[in-house]
Amino acid sequence: MKLPSQSEVALSEFFDGHPVATFAVNRHHVITHWNKACEQLLGWSSAAMVGTQNHWQPFYHKQRPLLSDLIVDNDDNIADHYPGHSYCSTLIPGAYESEDFFPNIGVSGHWLHFTAAPLRDGAGNVVGAIETLRDVTERRVAENSLRKAHDNLEHIVEKRTAQLADANDRLEDDIRQLTELNDLLSMAQQQLVQAEKMASIGQLAAGVAHEINNPIGYIFSNVGTLEKYLSQLFSMLGAYQEAEASIGQPAVLAQLRAMRQRLDLDFLREDIPALMKESMEGIVRVRHIVEDLKDFSRQDAGQEWSRADLHQGIDSTLNIVGNEVKYRADVVKEYGAIPQIECLPLQINQVVMNLVVNAAQSMGPERGRITVRTGLDSPQTVYLEVEDTGTGIAPDALSRIFDPFFTTKAVGKGTGLGLSLAYGIVQKHGGRIDVDTELGRGTRFRVLLPVRHKEQP
Numbered sequence: 001m002k003l004p005s006q007s008e009v010a011l012s013e014f015f016d017g018h019p020v021a022t023f024a025v026n027r028h029h030v031i032t033h034w035n036k037a038c039e040q041l042l043g044w045s046s047a048a049m050v051g052t053q054n055h056w057q058p059f060y061h062k063q064r065p066l067l068s069d070l071i072v073d074n075d076d077n078i079a080d081h082y083p084g085h086s087y088c089s090t091l092i093p094g095a096y097e098s099e100d101f102f103p104n105i106g107v108s109g110h111w112l113h114f115t116a117a118p119l120r121d122g123a124g125n126v127v128g129a130i131e132t133l134r135d136v137t138e139r140r141v142a143e144n145s146l147r148k149a150h151d152n153l154e155h156i157v158e159k160r161t162a163q164l165a166d167a168n169d170r171l172e173d174d175i176r177q178l179t180e181l182n183d184l185l186s187m188a189q190q191q192l193v194q195a196e197k198m199a200s201i202g203q204l205a206a207g208v209a210h211e212i213n214n215p216i217g218y219i220f221s222n223v224g225t226l227e228k229y230l231s232q233l234f235s236m237l238g239a240y241q242e243a244e245a246s247i248g249q250p251a252v253l254a255q256l257r258a259m260r261q262r263l264d265l266d267f268l269r270e271d272i273p274a275l276m277k278e279s280m281e282g283i284v285r286v287r288h289i290v291e292d293l294k295d296f297s298r299q300d301a302g303q304e305w306s307r308a309d310l311h312q313g314i315d316s317t318l319n320i321v322g323n324e325v326k327y328r329a330d331v332v333k334e335y336g337a338i339p340q341i342e343c344l345p346l347q348i349n350q351v352v353m354n355l356v357v358n359a360a361q362s363m364g365p366e367r368g369r370i371t372v373r374t375g376l377d378s379p380q381t382v383y384l385e386v387e388d389t390g391t392g393i394a395p396d397a398l399s400r401i402f403d404p405f406f407t408t409k410a411v412g413k414g415t416g417l418g419l420s421l422a423y424g425i426v427q428k429h430g431g432r433i434d435v436d437t438e439l440g441r442g443t444r445f446r447v448l449l450p451v452r453h454k455e456q457p
């Protein structure tokens with residue numbers, strides 16, 4: 001019995017029947033097997049191939065070794081022949097796998113995954129190699145289109161991200177602009193509310209000032225006259241007192257003396273002039289308040305608009321308030337280059353005075369510093385700042401400092417008209433007063449005045 005021939009038949013049948021394209025070469029690189037699947041995949045018949053060394057032909061234009069040839073030659077540099085995509089098989093020792101694209105196969109080329117393994121004799125010597133080929137074109141195409149879709153997706157994501165970042169930037173920009181607008185709006189609203197309050201208080205003040213003005217006028221003049229009369233009466237009394245000595249009737253004399261002692265005439269003589277002086281001072285003060293009220297309510301047709309040097313006005317005002325300031329603070333002038341401004345100069349001086357006096361009065365026990373600063377805020381607007389190192393203004397007081405009669409000062413020290421007057425004057429000039437303050441650090445009033453006067457509506 002010759003069993004080997006049976007096993008040969010079985011082997012070639014196994015080869016042909018195997019659905020994976022497979023061929024084998026012997027140690028001389030001659031093809032010994034070329035199965036049906038191989039014929040179908042590569043388009044070369046077994047009859048044409050077996051017995052030849054042409055197994056390179058389906059794959060390449062020029063002759064070159066295939067994986068099976070390299071295994072037969074025991075080549076150490078297999079990877080050099082399939083750069084980038086060959087690797088040792090993990091299943092069989094000495095076997096290799098690789099994958100590549102072959103443009104010659106089929107109409108538009110095929111991707112093949114091929115595996116080659118050595119065939120050994122009983123002694124373990126390599127006597128040939130077997131190579132299988134799997135068509136992986138579909139997988140490759142799918143992978144490629146997946147990669148393309150992925151790349152595309154990444155590109156879209158990148159683009160979208162950039163667009164989103166862009167939109168975000170724009171949104172942030174919009175929000176910033178809106179916030180700025182909102183700040184402006186609430187500032188304008190505050191000013192409107194303040195202006196409205198001032199207008200109605202102004203009317204009230206005008207009425208009150210008008211009503212008080214006349215009585216105060218005649219009280220003032222009457223008290224003056226009364227003072228004169230009283231001094232005349234006192235000299236007359238003196239004369240009577242001197243004449244007492246020459247009164248002959250002791251009963252009359254005793255009665256006069258008793259009456260003088262009862263009335264304490266000496267005390268009256270001292271006290272009445274003091275009372276009159278105090279009353280006079282009180283009336284002068286009331287007259288000042290009425291004047292201020294009239295100023296505040298803009299009943300000041302007397303003054304003329306003219307171009308004036310702000311620095312000159314500040315200097316002369318600082319001279320006037322020198323006494324009020326010099327024991328409490330040093331005054332630092334930081335004058336900028338500014339043009340003359342069209343204004344009611346005396347009234348602007350009044351503003352400077354009120355601000356500087358307030359600054360001086362805000363000082364604690366320690367000597368402080370008052371800085372008077374000028375400059376251009378814009379080509380058509382001049383600023384005047386009065387900054388102090390005083391107590392600062394408490395938040396709950398801040399919204400009321402411009403209200404007439406609002407004061408935190410002791411009775412008789414402040415009437416609370418200084419800032420409301422200043423406000424009215426600056427308003428009339430088409431300007432603005434801003435305040436910046438911090439408790440314990442100090443306050444800065446910033447007055448903005450237009451260089452040219454425009455009639456206010």
Ligand SMILES: Nc1ncnc2c1ncn2[C@@H]1O[C@H](COP(=O)(O)OP(=O)(O)OP(=O)(O)O)[C@@H](O)[C@H]1O
Pocket residue numbers: 354358359362388390391392393397401402406407408409413414415416417418419420443
């Ligand atoms: N520079 C300042 N530092 C701290 N507080 C100030 C300053 N300026 C004004 N104030 C506060 O504002 C209030 C109102 O000021 P305003 O000048 O109107 O009135 P007054 O100074 O109290 O009185 P008047 O000026 O009529 O003598 C003050 O009482 C004070 O509380």
Ligand SMILES: [Mg+2]
Pocket residue numbers: 354357358414417418419
């Ligand atoms: Mg004041």
